[in-house]
Amino acid sequence: MTPPSLAPSMQQRxxxxxxxxxIEFMLIGLILASVLLVFIEVGLPFGSGGHGVVVGLQRWLTGAFWLELGLRGWAAxxxxxxxxxxxWDILAVIPFPTQIVVLRLLRLLRLLRVGILLNRNLGRIYPALAIGxxxxxxxxxxxxxxxxxxxxGIFLAEGGINDDIENLPQALWWSLFTLVAAEPIGAEPVTLVGRILTLMVMLGGLTLFAVITGLVSAVMVQRLRSTMEYRTMALDELxxxxxxxxxxRNGRHIVEELLFDGGLQDSPILIIAEFEETPERSLxxxxxxxxxxxxxDYTRIDVLKSINIAQSARAILLADTTRPRSDQDIDARTVLAALTIEKINPAIYTCAQLLDRRNDVQLKAAGVDDVIVADEVTSHMIATSARTQGSVEVMAELLTVQVGNQFYKVPILPSWVDLSFWQAVDRLKRSHDALLVAVELSYPNRHTLVNPPANYRLGPKDQLIVIARKRPELRDY
Known part of the structure; x- marks a missing residue:
């Protein structure tokens, strides 16, 4: 359970x-409805009953959009x-007078937001398709x-004036042909507004053709490359x-484990370091x-803020070998980065890799959750294997999510409070075929009891450390 001081603020929620x-799919639906209402509004006679209903619906949608943008601005x-x-979203929902319908076409700008939201959610649902x-x-x-x-726009500016623009379908066909040909096709504008719109559509067509050419070229080049180039995005959107x-060299295995974990496979992973060459080839x-x-440089506070560390769920600090440094300098950078991260986001989970155990004191004082000294872990595994021959296979299975059983941490149910450790062992084994091996206590400080006494009583804030083939979902029956 998150302590009250570390609970997310109202702005974060x-x-x-x-x-x-x-919420994002609801927003997509409202934006498309607003665009449809613009079509209907343009096609209806001004002042008619139907026109009044459409204007009323647009006002309701404008209120909803202002509420959404207001909350985004407040929470940012x-x-x-x-x-x-x-x-441009703010510009698109400015409540212009209903008599100036041309300015109300600015609502179409929110179609750009639809594209952004669709991209983001497609990446969540089907990442491989999102790339293409x-x-x-x-x-x-x-x-x-x-x-x-x-x-x-051309229908509003020249409908009833230009004999070639008699209705809305003709205007849309004119816009399509002018956009593709980059010159007015089907009608010559006769008004100043019409000429300005024609110029904008022609310039848009020329730009669009250049973008499509560049996109096709980029896709062809990418298919010929032997390695995949990593994607870029606005880091503050993570x-x-x-x-x-x-x-x-441990980084590749860490990323593998995170991606194979069913609970984390949809969570973005941001790798930050002073790379001379980013490691996508090894991945x-x-x-x-x-x-x-x-x-x-991940030790700088402005860099950490630029990658939205305040909204990050977890941070892993590796002993950085991307630049030649002494072991002491590497650990010093890890400690400095950990202090900065905990200052910006006290609720984040942090795990740090050290080269020297003596630097552990500063990390614990900073609030780092777990500290791992790689040489110590390797030495302990070798010694344990020598003492109990064959046990290394057990540890190897438990330490990877790619095969067999793994460790999981699950919160206890309210009805399990005051159960004995042995009763919890029996219930987990019977209901989930999971083996309870330890209990994590969060009060007064987080620490773990491995194989506690059989009569140990579970507390309301305890967490259970279990071995299972998949994460147990505890529920009262």
Whole structure:
């Protein structure tokens, strides 16, 4: 259970809710409904009964969009970054007078947000498909804004004036042909507004053709490359991600284990270090759709904020060997990064790798959850294998999620409070074929009791450490 001082604030809870798939798909639906209402509004006579109903619905949607953007702005940690990313959304929902319908076409700008939200959620549902379709979805969104904006705009500007623009379908066909040909096809504009719209659609067509050419070229080059190039994204959009600070030869195995874990396979992994060459070549056998690289010094507070460490779920600090440094300097950088991360996000789980056990004191004082000295662990495993011949196979199975049984930590049910350790062992084995081996206590300080006495009584905040083939889902029957 998270201590009250580390519980997420109201702003953090609102931010997480706004970035949840449910809310984002609802927002996509509302934006598409708003675009449809713009079509209907343009096609209905001004002042008619139907027109009034459509305007009323648009006002309700505008209120919903203002509420959404207001909550995003309030929850945003960096207000300038919020304005940078959402300025066109704000422009799109400004409540212009109903008489100036041309300005209300700015609502079409929110189709760009639809493209961004679809890309993000496609990456959650089907990462491999998201890699191939991400650019195409964004392209379709831009194309939709240009095509619909040009067609509706020319109809409002020249409908009833230009004999070649008699109805909305003709205007949309004109917009499509002008966009593709980069010159007015089917009708010559006769008004100033019409000429300005024509120029914008033509420039959009020229730009779009260049973008499509570049996209096709990039896809062809990428298919010919022997290794996959890592994806890039706005790092401040990452949520609930795992940050790996530093890199060494252990990094590849750590990433493998995280990706094979069923509970973490959809969680993004950000690897940050002062790379001379990012390690995607050594990770090419893995699905890279959830892996991001950032070349920077992870001991700097501005760098950690830029990768949204405040919204990260866990941080792993490796003994960094990307640059030639002494063991003492490597551990000093690990300690400095851990202190900074815990200061920015006290609720984060942190695990640090040290080369010298004597530096453990600073990490524990900083609030780091787990500290691992690689040489010690290796030495203990070798000595244990020598003492109990064959036990290394047991440890090897328990320490990987790729085969057999693994360790899992699960919270106890309220009805299990005050059960004896032996009763909990019996219940877990009978109901989930899981073996209870330890109990983690969180009060007054987090520590673990391995194989406690049979009559030990479970407390309300205890966590159970079990060995099982899959994570046990405890429930009252």
């Amino acid at each position: 609102v931010d997480r809710a706004l970035h949840s798939p449910t 940690r960096n207000k300038q970054r919020f304005l940078k990313h959402y300025w 379709l991400g650019a195409q979805i964004g392209l379709v969104a831009i194309l939709g804004v240009l095509l619909l904006g040009g067609g509706l 949520r609930n991600h795992t940050v790996i600070c530093g890199w060494n 090419r056998h893995l699905n890279l759709s959830h892996i991001y690289f950032h070349v920077a």
